[in-house]
Amino acid sequence: MMKTLVLPCRVPRLPCAKTGAPIRFKDKGARMELSITRPDDWHLHLRDGDLLEAVVSHSASHFGRGIVMPNLKPPITTTAAAVAYRESILKALPANNDFTPLMTLYLTDTTTPDEIKLARESGTVFAVKLYPAGATTNSEDGVTDLFGKCLPVLEEMIEQNMPLLVHGEVTDPAVDMFDREKVFIETVLRPLIEKLPQLKVVMEHVTTMDAVRFVESCSEGFIAATVTPQHLLLNRNALFQGGLQPHNYCLPVLKREIHRQAIVSVVTSGSKRFFLGTDSAPHERQRKECSCGCAGIYNAPVALSLYAKVFEEAGALDKLEAFTSFNGPDFYGLPRNTSKIKLSKNSWKVPESFSFASGEIVPMFAGETLDWLPSSV
């Protein structure tokens, strides 16, 4: 496979007051070590069956919690299904691992306010996910008319202090693929927030300067965003470099360099509105390398190394811990993790692939050498 073109992260920094996050650096001879509060992944696809078994340990080995996406087949639309899915995740965890899956419900045109009450009472569901119908992988059952069909549910979510997580893209085929996030902000998100200013919303996997500006312009504590490693490190050239690169294809699709730079600038500025969400989305190799390949990048094994790389190159390692470990739980109103992990400046090679019962999964940056190695303390 072609070596991925990784872009430099030394970009202009937005002016910002120092957050003063207590980061501990140790210089072990030539090797730098960083000790940070255990991170959480606020956007994660764990799948089910043997794929779940194959991938879960890559997240569970370093992350404390993960917001688990509900886009299974069939989707997780009820609390009962979320509770059962949670059980199967717990069963698939390695022994003595206390990773906590935070479950989500898949919003449909027919979700009821009572289901939201049940979700809150269960203590296992932490958010509701909006997939505009047809926007991405397994979104066929998603919402067709948010304002027409879902307002009572959204009002109940305000009552229950339950955040709405959005895949922020319109699906109108007349809208250019690269403009779908920007158009979603203007036609759906802004009107939604004007109508329901008390609703907590996370704009998932932001990819544009427009999204960065929008989130920054909203009230803190109500609107936040997750950011993936791929949208921090790659621009849309990575899809075509040396030939079509299916393992760099995800949705929302990678954008122009100016957008990538805007995202790097805002996360490394220390803004509290942005936090770690890998969107790690494994698909079996044949489902990526075919004539109509699936969208989704499998980044769980490399995500922490890559986030550290971005912050290091931007000269902002002192802001890394807030992004990986504080801003997310603070937004969700959950306690921060108490355990730590270590990131050592140690070269390691990303495996070419991971085999499992039904095939192989190719990780992001397969076969390449990365600098930061995470380990539990």
Ligand SMILES: NC(=O)N[C@@H](CC(=O)O)C(=O)O
């Ligand atoms: N991001 C992706 O490209 N794919 C995700 C779905 C999603 O998060 O949109 C998947 O489930 O494969």
Ligand SMILES: [Zn+2]
């Ligand atoms: Zn999505």
Ligand SMILES: [Zn+2]
């Ligand atoms: Zn996703």
